Amino acid sequence: MILEAKNIHKAYANHKALDDVSISVPQGSVFGLLGPNGAGKTTLIRNINQIIAPDSGEIWFDGERLQPKHIEQIGYLPEERGLYKKMKVGEQAMYLAQLKGLSEKQAMAKLKEWFEKFGMETWWDKKVEELSKGMAQKVQFIVTILHDPKLLIFDEPFSGFDPVNVELLKAEMMNLREKGTTIIFSTHNMGSVEELCDEIALINKSRVVLSGNVKDIQRQYRNQTYSLTYEGETEKDLKPLLPQGFTVLESKPHGHGFYNAKIQIPTDSKINHLLTEITKHVEVTGIQEILPSMNDIFIQTVTKK
Numbered sequence: 001m002i003l004e005a006k007n008i009h010k011a012y013a014n015h016k017a018l019d020d021v022s023i024s025v026p027q028g029s030v031f032g033l034l035g036p037n038g039a040g041k042t043t044l045i046r047n048i049n050q051i052i053a054p055d056s057g058e059i060w061f062d063g064e065r066l067q068p069k070h071i072e073q074i075g076y077l078p079e080e081r082g083l084y085k086k087m088k089v090g091e092q093a094m095y096l097a098q099l100k101g102l103s104e105k106q107a108m109a110k111l112k113e114w115f116e117k118f119g120m121e122t123w124w125d126k127k128v129e130e131l132s133k134g135m136a137q138k139v140q141f142i143v144t145i146l147h148d149p150k151l152l153i154f155d156e157p158f159s160g161f162d163p164v165n166v167e168l169l170k171a172e173m174m175n176l177r178e179k180g181t182t183i184i185f186s187t188h189n190m191g192s193v194e195e196l197c198d199e200i201a202l203i204n205k206s207r208v209v210l211s212g213n214v215k216d217i218q219r220q221y222r223n224q225t226y227s228l229t230y231e232g233e234t235e236k237d238l239k240p241l242l243p244q245g246f247t248v249l250e251s252k253p254h255g256h257g258f259y260n261a262k263i264q265i266p267t268d269s270k271i272n273h274l275l276t277e278i279t280k281h282v283e284v285t286g287i288q289e290i291l292p293s294m295n296d297i298f299i300q301t302v303t304k305k
């Protein structure tokens with residue numbers, strides 16, 4: 001594990017923001033810190049970044065108790081991103097890059113490379129106040145990752161970005177993971193969890209209510225639902241052909257001469273049973289288990305508590 005938070009408690013004046021929160025972030029993973037607004041995500045991120053100390057609990061980084069020397073190995077993109085409005089973009093980026101320990105030459109070379117990559121060359125001499133929120137966010141993203149930290153932490157990285165830039169950011173996150181960087185990001189939007197995250201922790205009302213590997217969680221919540229494609233001249237009503245307890249959730253054409261049905265089988269039944277029955281009547285051309293979406297799992301978990 002590159003990062004472990006163990007039994008973290010943090011209270012503000014009249015609110016317990018973290019109540020016995022533990023997370024384990026494997027080296028090289030993309031870790032989603034998920035949960036509704038106010039759940040405690042930013043508080044945990046600030047603990048990890050040593051901006052505020054937890055009341056109790058331990059944080060371990062790369063095999064050691066977290067300490068100030070680790071700050072330079074962690075890149076942090078806060079949700080509220082302050083840039084100096086009157087300063088020029090290039091000057092500011094150079095300043096921030098050098099704060100992170102890059103030499104002037106290194107900073108210039110790397111920044112030029114990234115500004116080109118993101119098509120931002122013409123922004124260099126603009127004032128920060130001339131940038132849109134999304135543009136400023138791109139500048140901050142670059143400055144955050146520029147010194148190749150081992151661990152990157154993005155707080156709500158997609159808020160304020162248009163869809164094209166969200167895709168750009170996701171692609172860069174994937175590139176960073178390929179290079180072995182560990183990424184923790186927080187979001188209240190469950191939309192891209194399956195696509196991006198290897199591991200997650202879902203925080204609700206200051207507590208971790210669900211955590212682990214995304215695929216493992218999806219499998220744990222599997223609900224015996226399968227997508228079945230079959231060939232036929234006309235759409236067969238599958239319902240009368242299925243044994244009792246099997247449910248057709250959805251049925252629709254799937255190109256010319258093919259159909260697709262979403263079928264849920266009883267908990268004590270197996271997919272082989274469905275196939276044995278159905279192949280007596282139709283020519284099955286494909287079958288795949290449908291795992292529940294993380295969004296559905298979250299809603300189920302959060303409303304249960």
Ligand code: ADP
Pocket residue numbers: 012013015016017035036037038039040041042043044
């Ligand atoms: P999230 O990032 O999940 O939206 P936060 O960690 O920002 O949640 O906030 C968790 C709770 O703690 C919220 O109810 C918030 O109002 C409260 N809170 C956050 N920061 C402070 C603070 N500095 N003082 C008092 N309460 C705070």
